[in-house]
Amino acid sequence: MTYSESEIINLFLVLVLSPMLAVGLRELRFPGKVWSEIGFSAIALGLVVTVLEGFVFPDALNLVEHACYAAGGICGAVGAYLLAKDARRAYRGAERP
Amino acid sequence: MSPIAVFDILAFLGFGAALFFGFRVPAHAPGIGRLAKYTYIGAVAIFLLNGASNVLEYTGVTTQFDAYGDYAKVLFVPLVLWSTFSRVNAERLLAAQRAEAAEREESELLTSILETSPAGVIVADVNGSVSFANQFGSQILAEALPGQLDLAGIVRGTPTAHRRVPVGMQDSLRYLAVRCKSLHPAEGSASRAVLVLSDVTDRVIREHEIEEYRHGLEREIDHRTSELMEANRQLQDASDARQDFLARMSHELKTPLNSIIGFSEIMLKGLSGPLTEDQRAQLGMVHSSGTHLLELVNDVLEISRIEAGYSPVSIARVNVCARMGDLVASMAVLAREKDIDLACRCEGATNAATDPDKLDQIVRNLVSNAIKFTDPGGRVDVTVEQEQDSAVVTVADTGIGIAEEDQERIYSAFQQVEPGNRARREGTGLGLTICRELCDSLGCTLSLESRPGEGSAFTVRIPRQFPGDLVIL
Ligand SMILES: Nc1ncnc2c1ncn2[C@@H]1O[C@H](COP(=O)(O)OP(=O)(O)OP(=O)(O)O)[C@@H](O)[C@H]1O
Ligand SMILES: [Mg+2]
Numbered sequence: 001m002t003y004s005e006s007e008i009i010n011l012f013l014v015l016v017l018s019p020m021l022a023v024g025l026r027e028l029r030f031p032g033k034v035w036s037e038i039g040f041s042a043i044a045l046g047l048v049v050t051v052l053e054g055f056v057f058p059d060a061l062n063l064v065e066h067a068c069y070a071a072g073g074i075c076g077a078v079g080a081y082l083l084a085k086d087a088r089r090a091y092r093g094a095e096r097p
Numbered sequence: 098m099s100p101i102a103v104f105d106i107l108a109f110l111g112f113g114a115a116l117f118f119g120f121r122v123p124a125h126a127p128g129i130g131r132l133a134k135y136t137y138i139g140a141v142a143i144f145l146l147n148g149a150s151n152v153l154e155y156t157g158v159t160t161q162f163d164a165y166g167d168y169a170k171v172l173f174v175p176l177v178l179w180s181t182f183s184r185v186n187a188e189r190l191l192a193a194q195r196a197e198a199a200e201r202e203e204s205e206l207l208t209s210i211l212e213t214s215p216a217g218v219i220v221a222d223v224n225g226s227v228s229f230a231n232q233f234g235s236q237i238l239a240e241a242l243p244g245q246l247d248l249a250g251i252v253r254g255t256p257t258a259h260r261r262v263p264v265g266m267q268d269s270l271r272y273l274a275v276r277c278k279s280l281h282p283a284e285g286s287a288s289r290a291v292l293v294l295s296d297v298t299d300r301v302i303r304e305h306e307i308e309e310y311r312h313g314l315e316r317e318i319d320h321r322t323s324e325l326m327e328a329n330r331q332l333q334d335a336s337d338a339r340q341d342f343l344a345r346m347s348h349e350l351k352t353p354l355n356s357i358i359g360f361s362e363i364m365l366k367g368l369s370g371p372l373t374e375d376q377r378a379q380l381g382m383v384h385s386s387g388t389h390l391l392e393l394v395n396d397v398l399e400i401s402r403i404e405a406g407y408s409p410v411s412i413a414r415v416n417v418c419a420r421m422g423d424l425v426a427s428m429a430v431l432a433r434e435k436d437i438d439l440a441c442r443c444e445g446a447t448n449a450a451t452d453p454d455k456l457d458q459i460v461r462n463l464v465s466n467a468i469k470f471t472d473p474g475g476r477v478d479v480t481v482e483q484e485q486d487s488a489v490v491t492v493a494d495t496g497i498g499i500a501e502e503d504q505e506r507i508y509s510a511f512q513q514v515e516p517g518n519r520a521r522r523e524g525t526g527l528g529l530t531i532c533r534e535l536c537d538s539l540g541c542t543l544s545l546e547s548r549p550g551e552g553s554a555f556t557v558r559i560p561r562q563f564p565g566d567l568v569i570l
Contacts, residue, residue: 006167013174021174024181028188039115040177043144047170066104069148073111076141080118091123 003054010047018044032082039075042068102155109148115141133187136180143169143176217273217294220280222287225249237273237294240265251277252290261297272301340407347398354394358387389523396527400510403534408455410538412563415453417488418443418481424457425479428464436473439464443481447488449559455535456490456559459543462528463492463555469524470553471496486561493554499547508533540564 025037046068053061119138150166153159211218217234221227225248230238237246241264254277262273274297279290361384363369365377372380402408425441432439460479467477475495482489499507503514511526536543540560547553 004167006171009171010174013171017174017178021178021181024178024185027185028181043173047174063101063104066101066108066151069144070104070107070111073108073113073115073144073148075111076144077111077114077118080115080122080137080141084118084121087122 003051007047007051007054011051014044014047030083031086032079035075035079035082039072039079042075043072046072099155102152105148105151105155109145109152112141112145112148116145133180133184136176136183140173140176140180143173215295217292219248219292219294220289221248221252221292222289223249223252224287225252228289234294237264237271240269240271242266246273248292251275251292252279252288261301262294270298271296272298336405339405343398343401343405343407347394350394351391354387354391358384358391361387393525393527396525396531400527400531400534403531403538408535408538410452410455410563412450413453415449415451415456417447417449417456417490417559418445420453420456421460421479421481421490424460425464428461428468431465432468432477435468435471437468437471438476439468439479440476441479441481445483447481447483449488449561450563451539451541451559455539456557459532459535459541459557460490460492462532463557466528467492467494467496467553467555470494475552484558488559488561490557490559491554492556493552495552498549498551498553499545500549504545504547 021040025033030036046065049061049065049068053065116138119134119141122134146162146169147166150162153161154163211231214231215233217237218229218231219227219234219238220229227238227248245264246262262275263270264273265271273294276293276295277290278293279288361380364372365380365384399408422441422443425439429439464477464479471477471494477492477494480489480491480493482491499514506512507514507526508529510530513524513526533543535541536557540563542558544556544558545553546556
């Protein structure tokens, strides 16, 4: 039964704000969107699992939590790379038609 | 190293890379709001921080930053949410601005088209009240006198109608072509229509002018026609008078000439008493001069008749060979008197549809010329031949011949060749003229081949079918 205050706030934020985020993201189109979404979902899962590990399977879920962050970082990096590449190309194209 | 440490290091590197790429996105790149970019970077930095504190913890350096990492994570989700919605809003705003700009541009375009248009555009409803008028439209509305431009009537009329309406004061009257297109009426409002008015004053004026011009032309044509008819009538009168004159002349001249010739002949034969030698000689001159004069009168009359068109052609099927045989026989005496050998030769039966009397006249002229211009002891040969579609009569002599330069001249009236030192032979120079005229009226061709000193050959080609209108009398 060990969980910190911040973990509970995070759980609350993830559960409440994620659906809103999904709605907002539906309207946007940008390169690497899928990667960014997967990255965010991985982090959100990680935040949920942090709270769960205080109740059940502390070691296994701790491992899952850290794996989720790792996956979030890597997917986020790929998404950011694709976004940056496309944005720079579009920017150059806009400058020099 | 524990798997957890590996995951943390991976997360650290991943977020580090994401941060790096995030900074590389140009702040003004299209489609990405500046705010969105930096909040995204902030969100990533939070997890980078968390990863860093975890790595420090697991490598046993310090656990001091653990709490910061945990609290920093709280900011992550709201920041991503904020970033996303700021972008959504930015894009919405952009789209709205674009739509507005496009709409404004379109309406500006429409307005400038309407205002610069040379046609008047008016939007009016069935009650005649105007809801829009472009520049020219307003001008027309201002110019129209009450009752001239019945907008309500036009709008109520057919959906697309053309009409011409005069507008303005009498001295500055304008004609407008009105085209009307009704609009779909909005709920509850009176039905409206767009009226397009174009100024067709010039066209109307020109149409009036053309109409007047046409009337003028018609009058002119009527006038000219009556003039022509009058001229025609006068011509007819003149030609009637001419024919009358010819008939009278031939009678008035020939009757006395015939009595001169007849009575001198009687006296020469001694029927009215004996004559002295001198009297006989002088009477002989009277007789031959009279005969000559009669021939001359006949020739002149003949040529006048032909030229005036009073020489009707009567076509018949003619056996040219037999006809020429008879003609030559009748002229044998003339030839014998001059000691000239005159012969007619036919090759096969030759028929042609032509006027026999006129043909006789032509050939008689040619033969008499041949005899006249051939010295005693010479020959004159008349040959009749059959060609593809014509009968050919040739009169050849061994006479004095005609020089190349005279060969065309001899066909003109009163033209005679005066051969060197020879005495001029009697005649008037009308014979060949008559021949040519007759040939023309029969559709024949008359040609000549001659060499001075050796003789001449005149050839008449008679088509087997008469080419002109048949006049059978
Ligand atoms: N067979 C011919 N040989 C030589 N000259 C000719 C011959 N036929 C016509 N001519 C020349 O052509 C001229 C014109 O001939 P045409 O028959 O018209 O007149 P004419 O014989 O002199 O007079 P007319 O026939 O009126 O009595 C003649 O004067 C003559 O000089
Ligand atoms: Mg003659």
